[in-house]
Amino acid sequence: MTNIGIFGANGRMGRRLIEAGIDYPEAKVAAASVRATSTIIGADVGELIGIENYGTSVKEGTSSLISEADVWIDFTLPEALDNHVAQCVKHGKNMVIGVTGISEQQKEMLKKASESIAIVYATNFSTGVNLMHRLLEIAASTMGHTADIEIVESHHKYKKDAPSGTALSMGEAIAKGLNVNLADVAEYNRNGIVGERKQGSIGFASLRAGDIVGEHTALFADIGERLEITHKATDRLTFAKGAIRAAAWLSKKENGLFDMQDVLNFK
Numbered sequence: 001m002t003n004i005g006i007f008g009a010n011g012r013m014g015r016r017l018i019e020a021g022i023d024y025p026e027a028k029v030a031a032a033s034v035r036a037t038s039t040i041i042g043a044d045v046g047e048l049i050g051i052e053n054y055g056t057s058v059k060e061g062t063s064s065l066i067s068e069a070d071v072w073i074d075f076t077l078p079e080a081l082d083n084h085v086a087q088c089v090k091h092g093k094n095m096v097i098g099v100t101g102i103s104e105q106q107k108e109m110l111k112k113a114s115e116s117i118a119i120v121y122a123t124n125f126s127t128g129v130n131l132m133h134r135l136l137e138i139a140a141s142t143m144g145h146t147a148d149i150e151i152v153e154s155h156h157k158y159k160k161d162a163p164s165g166t167a168l169s170m171g172e173a174i175a176k177g178l179n180v181n182l183a184d185v186a187e188y189n190r191n192g193i194v195g196e197r198k199q200g201s202i203g204f205a206s207l208r209a210g211d212i213v214g215e216h217t218a219l220f221a222d223i224g225e226r227l228e229i230t231h232k233a234t235d236r237l238t239f240a241k242g243a244i245r246a247a248a249w250l251s252k253k254e255n256g257l258f259d260m261q262d263v264l265n266f267k
């Protein structure tokens with residue numbers, strides 16, 4: 001049995017993590033953390049997802065709460081991440097992290113933290129996207145040297161970061177297949193008279209509208225043919241189930257930095 005703690009329990013993902021955690025046979029939602037200003041402190045986690053009393057109360061994320069779970073899951077925002085990681089390192093608790101839009105310094109901070117705790121960090125916890133990353137690497141090495149490559153992502157209007165973490169990871173997988181550095185070939189902002197497309201670049205485009213859960217397409221456009229690889233998430237539960245699976249997988253780990261492909265045994 002893995003005792004799971006959830007940071008940001010009242011967020012869009014926080015609520016789905018509670019649902020997935022309660023449903024997972026070998027897991028218990030043992031702790032749920034919210035900000036000190038939250039109006040749901042003291043509520044039972046079951047109330048957040050419309051079920052009867054589950055027996056775990058929502059609490060302010062103090063240091064003593066951290067010891068109430070074995071593995072903590074963080075799908076909050078970049079500004080909350082450093083404090084959550086510091087608390088988990090202090091108490092020796094492993095972490096599953098899905099926060100996107102994090103800085104290079106924060107990526108380094110995760111590497112450092114993983115010397116003492118085990119962390120699964122992934123920009124997307126769905127099985128389909130992690131399979132897609134493998135397909136993209138093959139497509140890039142097969143077609144990518146002559147085809148024009150574009151990545152298009154669509155999300156709900158509340159999303160704060162762009163391009164999405166998944167789109168950036170797709171770019172990394174394609175760059176790996178092409179044997180180049182993403183930073184050298186990425187084109188993020190096209191606006192005005194930008195000139196003809198740069199040969200060998202990987203373009204990114206972001207759409208924000210309504211309640212789109214998350215859609216990603218990689219386009220490999222050659223002369224006379226076009227390959228499109230698309231993933232569509234229609235329910236956040238797919239990410240939440242992946243994260244709970246990662247938490248259970250982590251319960252046997254001491255330290256190290258892993259991703260969802262490690263959890264799915266795709267490597």
Ligand SMILES: NC(=O)C1=CN([C@@H]2O[C@H](COP(=O)(O)OP(=O)(O)OC[C@H]3O[C@@H](n4cnc5c(N)ncnc54)[C@H](OP(=O)(O)O)[C@@H]3O)[C@@H](O)[C@H]2O)C=CC1
Binds near residue numbers: 075077122
């Ligand atoms: N890797 C993956 O598979 C996925 C990743 N994500 C990522 O997860 C993150 C959250 O997404 P989503 O659930 O839609 O966002 P929400 O805005 O719904 O949730 C964010 C949560 O973070 C909490 N929070 C914000 N700032 C702080 C802070 N300073 N300290 C503590 N808690 C804080 C909020 O608390 P409060 O409720 O008080 O506002 C809220 O509970 C994003 O980075 C998103 O990109 C999303 C889906 C899948």
Ligand SMILES: O=C(O)C1=N[C@H](C(=O)O)C[C@H](O)C1
Binds near residue numbers: 165
């Ligand atoms: O913010 C979201 O909603 C999502 N964020 C992740 C990302 O940035 O890729 C994953 C998913 O697409 C949903």
